[in-house]
Amino acid sequence: MANLSQTMTVPGQQDTPPEKAAIEVANLSHIYAGAQGAVPALEDISMSVGSGRFVVIVGPSGCGKTSLLMMLAGLRAQSQGTILCHGRPISNPDPQRVGVIFQEASLYPWLTALDNIEFPLSLRGAPRDERRRRAQAMLILVGLEGFGERYPHELSGGMKQRVSIARGLVQDPPVLLMDEPFAALDEQTRMTMGHELLRIWSKTSKTVVFITHSLTEAVFLADEVLVMSARPGRIIDRIAVTLTRPRTYEMMATDAFGQLRERIWHQIRKAD
Amino acid sequence: MRPRALPAPAKVRWAMLVTLLLAWELVPRTGLIPELLLPALSSTLKVLYQDSHIYWAALLVTLYEVALAMLIACGGGIITGAVVGGIARLRDLLLPVFSSLYAVPMVILYPVFTAWFGIGSESKIAFAGIYAFFPVMLSTAAGIRTIDPQFILAARSMGATLTQQVTRVIIPASLPAVFAGLRLGGALAIIGVVVSEMLTAAAGIGYLVTLNRTILDSARVFAALLMILVLSVAYYMLARAIERRVVVWQSVGRAPKAAQAEGGPGVPVAAAA
Numbered sequence: 001m002a003n004l005s006q007t008m009t010v011p012g013q014q015d016t017p018p019e020k021a022a023i024e025v026a027n028l029s030h031i032y033a034g035a036q037g038a039v040p041a042l043e044d045i046s047m048s049v050g051s052g053r054f055v056v057i058v059g060p061s062g063c064g065k066t067s068l069l070m071m072l073a074g075l076r077a078q079s080q081g082t083i084l085c086h087g088r089p090i091s092n093p094d095p096q097r098v099g100v101i102f103q104e105a106s107l108y109p110w111l112t113a114l115d116n117i118e119f120p121l122s123l124r125g126a127p128r129d130e131r132r133r134r135a136q137a138m139l140i141l142v143g144l145e146g147f148g149e150r151y152p153h154e155l156s157g158g159m160k161q162r163v164s165i166a167r168g169l170v171q172d173p174p175v176l177l178m179d180e181p182f183a184a185l186d187e188q189t190r191m192t193m194g195h196e197l198l199r200i201w202s203k204t205s206k207t208v209v210f211i212t213h214s215l216t217e218a219v220f221l222a223d224e225v226l227v228m229s230a231r232p233g234r235i236i237d238r239i240a241v242t243l244t245r246p247r248t249y250e251m252m253a254t255d256a257f258g259q260l261r262e263r264i265w266h267q268i269r270k271a272d
Numbered sequence: 273m274r275p276r277a278l279p280a281p282a283k284v285r286w287a288m289l290v291t292l293l294l295a296w297e298l299v300p301r302t303g304l305i306p307e308l309l310l311p312a313l314s315s316t317l318k319v320l321y322q323d324s325h326i327y328w329a330a331l332l333v334t335l336y337e338v339a340l341a342m343l344i345a346c347g348g349g350i351i352t353g354a355v356v357g358g359i360a361r362l363r364d365l366l367l368p369v370f371s372s373l374y375a376v377p378m379v380i381l382y383p384v385f386t387a388w389f390g391i392g393s394e395s396k397i398a399f400a401g402i403y404a405f406f407p408v409m410l411s412t413a414a415g416i417r418t419i420d421p422q423f424i425l426a427a428r429s430m431g432a433t434l435t436q437q438v439t440r441v442i443i444p445a446s447l448p449a450v451f452a453g454l455r456l457g458g459a460l461a462i463i464g465v466v467v468s469e470m471l472t473a474a475a476g477i478g479y480l481v482t483l484n485r486t487i488l489d490s491a492r493v494f495a496a497l498l499m500i501l502v503l504s505v506a507y508y509m510l511a512r513a514i515e516r517r518v519v520v521w522q523s524v525g526r527a528p529k530a531a532q533a534e535g536g537p538g539v540p541v542a543a544a545a
């Protein structure tokens with residue numbers, strides 16, 4: 001639907017041919033067994049996320065964005081349809097292929113920042129030196145060098161999310177799913193974290209699927225914005241964000257930015 | 273007029289303790305309260321010293337009973353609490369029952385226990401063990417039930433097996449509640465043992481209280497009370513110390529807000545990149 005290839009220049013990323021999709025969702029539907037009977041939550045969702053792309057999903061509250069992401073992560077089963085990640089179906093969590101970063105930092109308060117980042121490595125019994133080395137590298141990548149021995153409660157909201165991102169990246173999965181990771185942060189921290197995320201992303205060439213409520217954040221981060229309707233959630237629009245990269249704060253003041261934002265807002269209002 | 277800084281709470285607490293001890297010594301000496309009702313601190317300490325072999329023997333009996341009662345209460349309480357709190361069906365079925373049982377004055381069971389187990393240590397251990405069991409069990413169940421589901425979701429997303437979810441997430445996450453339960457449970461085990469010794473016994477510190485009260489030997493009653501007091505406070509401080517060491521992230525939780533000051537939007541290192 002959206003043809004973006006001519007405008008996208010992503011530093012540190014190779015231009016990937018569009019047919020090489022990291023995530024392919026076909027005819028996915030989901031029905032909950034609610035208290036008052038079956039509730040259709042997601043309806044006939046089909047989408048394809050190219051390898052190395054940054055795709056943002058927006059939509060009204062309760063439209064099933066998070067459910068969709070949980071399904072992409074293999075954390076929840078869908079009623080119908082298929083999800084392929086690099087050609088293979090997703091049915092269980094597979095941290096080697098897909099990393100997930102949650103709304104609240106969801107760091108373990110009994111572990112230091114470094115131990116939190118090491119956690120997924122220790123789950124699969126990686127040797128101690130390797131764990132330390134990789135976690136330390138991630139800590140530097142997210143700009144928290146020297147904070148490794150702190151406990152989560154000793155870190156600010158933004159720093160916690162940096163640790164959370166580091167934890168999601170430490171197993172080096174090609175796909176990163178992010179469920180409103182910056183929602184709990186104040187506006188200023190949120191913009192800084194968005195900028196940071198783009199910096200990290202440009203260094204790691206991951207495929208990112210990112211959920212947010214913030215339209216500014218959506219336009220600022222995305223290669224492509226998917227707009228979902230109110231329940232049952234469907235994808236009602238795909239908007240290519242043709243701003244150049246690297247993105248800068250100044251771009252937010254441009255007409256192009258404003259128009260994109262306006263278009264998404266219009267779609268969401270229609271959807272609600 | 274500059275407001276004077278309040279003295280540190282620790283200093284105030286020590287001052288209160290010293291005042292209390294001084295009053296304990298001075299009030300009976302001045303005759304305000306007869307020594308029969310309140311023997312002076314020095315008289316109490318004197319009989320404690322004179323009869324130290326008796327009090328030591330009694331303390332050992334009490335400690336032995338308390339230790340076994342705690343073992344029953346903590347072991348049983350943690351296991352039952354984990355099972356009841358962890359399995360939704362059992363929780364809905366049993367938790368209301370346990371919660372309401374907690375409100376029953378357990379001491380009414382003690383006569384039954386003496387009939388079953390005799391007046392030796394066994395009846396004290398059984399009674400105090402059950403008495404202390406409930407808070408440990410309820411606290412553990414609550415601790416497991418209130419674990420942030422996000423913790424488990426995150427662990428699953430990182431590929432944790434079911435066993436790993438239990439050992440690496442559920443157990444550490446419920447530790448603070450479990451420890452709170454243990455602290456309370458241990459204190460109740462001490463109470464349970466002492467009370468049952470006071471009711472029917474042939475040994476232990478509680479027994480010494482009752483025995484000396486019946487012969488109006490106030491100094492010896494107070495010597496026994498003093499020992500119980502020291503025992504309880506020592507237990508509480510020990511429990512807190514262990515808790516602080518094990519549940520690091522909770523005990524330091526309140527203090528440092530340093531991160532807020534320098535964290536903010538951007539850490540300098542990152543901004544440069």
